Amino acid sequence: MTPLKVVPRLLRVASVLLAYRLDELVDAAHLYRPLKLLRPLVAKPRVDIRGLPRGARLRHALTELGPIFVKAGQVLSTRRDLVPADIADELALLQDQVAPFPGSEARAIVEQELKLPIGRLYAQFDETPLASASIAQVHAATLHDGREVVVKVLRPGIDAQISRDVKLLRSLGELAQRWHPNADKIRPLDVVAEVEKMLENELDLQREGASASLLRRNFASGVDLYVPEVHWDLTATRVLTLERVHGLSSDDIAAIDAAGLDRKALAVKGVRVFYEQVFRDNFFHADAHPGNIWVDPARTDEPRFIALDFGIMGSLPEADQYWLAQNFIALFERDYARIAKLHVDAGWMPADVRLDELEAAVRTVCEPYFTRPLSQISLAELVVKLFQTARRFELTLQPQLILLQKTLLNIEGVGRMLDPEIDIWAVAHPVLKRILRERYSPLRTLREVRKRLPEWLHEAPQFPELVRDALRQIGRGERRVLSDPLALKLSLDNARRQHKLIACGLLGSTLLIGATLLGTLSPHHGIWPPLGTGVAGLLAFAIGWPRAR
Structure with a gap:
């Protein structure tokens, strides 16, 4: 039963969806259908939606509804096994940007968390934020030894706001679960649970610092990937202090070319770093869009990436990691029968599934791709379609595998921006075989x-x-x-x-x-x-x- 106190906010959500002509979402909750009669009275959207496809209209609607709905949209963008491709592509463009809160409040939170005056903690603390998002904002600072750092500070009162908004999202999920005709496939309550878990993790900056520290240790050489250092003496639950780094966004091709960096070498390294994170270290950056993956402009002889924002990280159970690696190898070698058998052996499908039918379904998906030049085959797109096909055979996937799917899409996207002709298969296959050979050696x-x-x-x-x-x-x-x-x-x-x-x-x-x-x-x-x-x-x-x- 939806609590009465959230009904006004639910009605606002419905009115925004109507304003953006997202009638099918309003129809999903039968309770809202009468509201369509009030469309002439609904306020006009903030942007001109004439001619915009449904995915773009949904993206603008979520942006208008606020930061928590933006987070929900970002999670939905990863569920390409459930969400149509046109909507997933648009939702992936959602940006979590809101107006900053006063720098004086950030200073007060830092002093409260670290229990010292700001002058004792930093030689200089800039109250004007470098960036601001719904959960936290980032300030530049300088240590007493002259090193530059950035200080991430949680928003004041964010815990209560998120708790309230999650209840609203849960109410919407319950309505969709009850009334949407495809609720069993979309599983709205599972999506809400993923949003809730993501937000819970992002509210603990000490956890984010620990993730950054582990990733830095895994790539200690800094040859392919550089991770900024965590200053633990200046870090707490609501404050995170990191080494300040400077770089170029990985989608800023003009700047990368102007810096004289080898884009082809960078693209290959991006693919290699992904497979090393997943299959060598079993700890991967799960929010690897261009804003979080920079390129080091100073390393012209040996280009490398710089990782930022460690709030969303992923790892796999050891068994899933093994089965996934074997599936990738079988996919590279076009062994469809083995792919079908591996899915059953991994426990991702019921033991009584007919392997010949599953093999035929896998072949039907894969064969059209293999008629193209290898440089034009999207491994990420192929994996998404395999997951969609496997759902007909009662595929059960863990949330971490969904995170991995999203990361693969991001990394492949970055790689193809840097080098449109990159052959993902030629790069990934030997890297994965090497990692597995080392991991399972005598x-x-x-x-x-x-x-x-x-x-x-x-x-x-x-x-x-x-x-x-x-x-x-x-x-x-x-x-x-x-x-x-x-x-x-x-x-x-x-x-x-x-x-x-x-x-x-x-x-x-x-x-x-x-x-x-x-x-x-x-x-x-x-x-x-x-x-x-x-x-x-x-x-x-x-x-x-x-x-x-």
Whole structure:
């Protein structure tokens, strides 16, 4: 039930949508349909909408409704698996810019958060902001040692405002969920939840600082990507102090050419940096539009990017990261059957989906692209269409995969602006294969085994009890009997895998414990007996380790 106190604001939203001729959105909430009769009384929009397509009209309407609706539009622009392409393209142009709040208030917030007078914190603090957005604004400052920094300060009262606006968005989402004919596909409440999570993260500047610090550490060499340093002694929940950097927006082609920078080399580096963030480090900048990705004008011999604004970052569960990488490799190699199987093995689709039908659907999407020159194939566009096709087979995607899809679109867009002839496939394929070769190398696997060995040894004594409990449950008939042949087969397969894991785990643990005892209690026998026993234990673990089927 929509609270009465938000009804006036809901009516204002409806009137703005009507003013911009977005009737289909008003029709989505049956409650609003009578308002269409009042169109002659609705105030005219702030811009001339004659001849504008629906996406542009929606963008202007969201801008008029305010910053939180701009955020919601930005989230919707990432959902290209749900939103039509023309609307997604327009919503991606939304800019979160609002009038600044007084610099004296920013100074007061800094002093309150850092608990010192501004003169003790900075040698100079400019009260005129460099930039202002709905959540925070940025001021230039100078440290006492002469280094230039920027200070990001949250808006006063922003917490209460966001809480109020999120309630309004949730009410709109509930109306759309109830009345929109395609609510099951659009999932408006999920979109509201994504907006809410994004805003919650952006309200904690210390979290943003931690993200910047990790990304800087991942690219410590600074050859391809430079990340400004965080000044932790001048950072708190509502204040973030970063090294000030100077650069060119990555879409300012004229300025980049005037600086004598190699745009082709930059485009290749952009693609490489994306794959390294996602598959090497599993931590990627998820808001990589040209305003947040600059080019360093001073590095003419070795061009590089500069990253800004770390409020929206992404990472993937380790399993999803692996399956996604394998999907990309299969896509590069046009192995449609493997793509279909990987989607099921990853758990993104029901186990009973027909692989031949899924393979045919994937082929139908991909083949038209492969008739073009490779330099004209949009990997991002292809991935979006694959997600849209897979939805017919009950595809389930995590929000982080949606963030990744948005980042891929942004990075490819930047790459093609810098070099319209870039062959994304030729650049991405060897980079991804190299990363996977390093990530899943035998040496790295041995390091992982050594890291987990103490945990396995700690849990090894529990294996006999687990086997005994399982046998007792089977003996008492506590296991559910499945009548469905497919479900029964899956259950039997799972049981066999569990028994194999337990047996091999027991054997492996015993052999590793034996190797440890041989090495410590009987060193006079030399290194080979404990080494051989240890290797046998590792092989037992490897044999019993569950594999994707």
